Amino acid sequence: AQKVTQAQTEISVVEKEDVTLDCVYETRDTTYYLFWYKQPPSGELVFLIRRNSFDEQNEISGRYSWNFQKSTSSFNFTITASQVVDSAVYFCALSEAGGGSNYKLTFGKGTLLTVNP
C-alpha cells in the first residue's frame, strides 16, 4: 500500500523567509510519480510539479525548488523568499506509473503554510 506523510501540519513564517515543506513516502512500486499541489483558500488544486521515480534530479522553478532523495524516500519542497501569496495548503501526493487506474493519487495530509507580512 502507498502512503504519504507530511509531518508538518502548520508552518508560519514571515515574508522573505525561506521555508521547506517535508514529504516522506512509502511504496512497493519500483516506478512511481511524486507530486506537489497547492490549495489556496479559494479551494482549487493547483498542480506544481510531477517527478518520476527514475529521475532524481532536483528541480528549480523560480522561487520554488524540489529535492527528491530516493534513498530516504523524501520529496521536499522549498520556497525561497516566501511571499504572502504563497499562503496555502500544500499537498504531496504519490501515484503508480503503470497507467490507467494506477494513476490514482494518494495524498498526504497537507501542510498549511501561512506567510505573514
Add this chain to the structure above:
Amino acid sequence: SAVISQKPSRDICQRGTSLTIQCQVDSQVTMMFWYRQQPGQSLTLIATANQGSEATYESGFVIDKFPISRPNLTFSTLTVSNMSPEDSSIYLCSVPKWTGGEQYFGPGTRLTVT
C-alpha cells in the same frame, strides 16, 4: 492541459436528500477519478470511473451511497445519496494526462449538508 468544469460549484442540502455532481472535460479521457475532501482534511479517492464499465470504488465507499455514471469520454456524474452532515465536503473530479501521471483537477463542488 485539460479544462475541467464541475456543477454545481456549491450547494446546501438537507439531510436525507441526494445531490448529483457533474464533471465535464474539454477532451476525451479514458479515466476519471472522484475525490472527497472533508473539512480541514486531505483528499481521499472515492472511485475510478471508466467509460463503458462499472466504477471501481475504494475501501470505505460503496455504490449505493456514491453511484457514478460515465456515459461518454468527456462526462461523469457522482451522486451523493441519502446525505448526512458527515457528507459535507468538497468533491473533486480529476483526469490523468495520458502520457503519464499528471492529474488535472476540477474546481470542486463544495457541499454542505444541514
